[in-house]
Amino acid sequence: MRIFISTGEVSGDLQGSLLIEAIKRQAAGLQLEIVALGGEKMAEAGATILGNTSGIGSMGLIESLPYILPTLWVQRQAIAYLKQNPPDLVVLIDYMGPNLGIGTYMQQHMPQVPVVYYIAPQEWVWSMSLRNTSRIVGFTDKLLAIFPEEARYFKEHGANVSWVGHPLVDRMQNAPSRLEARGKLGIESEQIAIALLPASRRQELKYLLPVIFQAAQTIQAKLPQVHFWIPLSLEIYRQPIEEAIKRYGLRATVVSGLQKEVFAAADLAITKSGTVNLELALLNVPQVVVYRLNSVTVWIARKILKGSIPFASPTNLVVMKPIVPELLQEQATAENITQAAMELLLNPDRRQQTLADYAQMRRCLGELGVCDRAAGEILQMLLGTGD
Incomplete structure (x- = not known):
């Protein structure tokens, strides 16, 4: 079974690697292929990296200009791969720019493939309008929240949410x-x-x-x-x-x-x-x-x-x-x-x-065992036993 994971920046690479380790721990006996946009830590954890995104990231409007083309390229690369190699499940981790595009593509072209958003963009803190929130809720089958306030916000806006806690508690x-x-x-x-x-x-x-x-x-x-x-x-x-x-x-x-x-x-x-x-x-x-x-x-x-x-x-x-x-x-x-x-x-x-x-x-x-809880939810969705 193939899981596609998409994330970027240094922190996303770290969270992705912790999640991959937890998925592998719990998927005993299951033949899994994990393909990802990420970085060295995710590669070390056993993912095949389609594009290294750990250095592609910025904060702010002017600051993001140099990253528009690299971001679009990465997004296109991911979508071309998904078209050729349909996954059994997609996990998006933060990284709003590319992940909104990938999530929307999955919703439009592969609605049968479950999409899990783990560590959603911080719309609950700085959302200027509900447009992005609606998109995230629209293409996400399961949202795994790391903050209680994040869980409350997305639940209020119609998402299927589980609060798993923050992965750094484990790390x-x-x-x-x-x-x-x-x-x-x-x-x-x-x-x-x-x-x-x-x-x-x-x-x-x-x-x-x-x-x-x-x-x-x-x-x-x-x-x-x-x-x-x-x-x-x-x-x-x-x-x-x-x-x-x-x-x-x-x-x-x-x-x-x-x-x-x-x-x-x-x-x-x-x-x-x-x-x-x-x-x-x-x-x-x-x-x-x-x-x-x-x-x-x-x-x-x-x-x-x-x-x-x-x-x-x-x-x-x-x-x-x-x-x-x-x-x-x-x-x-x-x-x-x-x-x-x-x-x-x-x-x-x-x-x-x-x-x-x-x-x-x-x-x-949250309590210890965050990554295992997140991995458990993801494997349930993968095997069709999740809600």
Whole structure:
């Protein structure tokens, strides 16, 4: 039986790989072929990759322009493959642009093939109109929600929804302890370890890295026992990041494949907004979240689309309250980042409050076994026993 999975960006590749491992665990004795749009992690988990989409992704209107053609090409490639090799089931993971096209194609040309949407686009947070929500509900036979609010929203709009919980609950379960992680990285007990997470998309090297590194420079001057750790999301970012470390004179180490160790060892993180915020929260690491977009994108969103989002970081979105400081656009200055970081490092009460809020947030992410629950639902649909 053939499952086709479509996702993109670094986080989608990770979630796809965790799902594939869970499907394989549960599909004992079933001959499965998994073909995907994804990246290296999904390939390692056993998928045949049609197109590598881990580097194709952006946030914002102007920022997305360079990716329009690659996205259309990937979408066409996927549809051409599906036409020639009809799957038994399609799983879409986030990645709204291509997946709306693929889902609509399946609905129009292969309505008999079940489509499962796992980790739906965050329409429940920033939907400007119900058009995309209606499309998603229209072509999706089963929506596997990771947030309670997401499940409620799509259920209200007519989707067949199961809330499975957030897959990072499973992933962070086998993270090392703080002591193990610091031992592995060679961090002395008196050293303050700060994780810097400036980029998983190319645009973030331009908009986020300079301001985060400026703040790091100031923090380093104030606290001589600080050392920065930068886990790479993609190896192609190593060179620009290492050049920037030299330029800003930072005491920093770039590592590859040791993200969980860096997180577990860190006293604090200064990070872009994204899934990584939840990983840090699950390991009890206080964090300052930073995001900036092209000023034209922001102007269009504010003036023309009249868009406003309650929060940018998933950590805050889950409980709809400001657990971690978010410094967005004009607020994302080196001074503000430094101030928020120093407060979390040096004020024990502020730190304790963050950890207490993390505990509350964690309860909204579901119980262990998320990927197995999602895989179980998918296999039920595949074998025709799902609702």
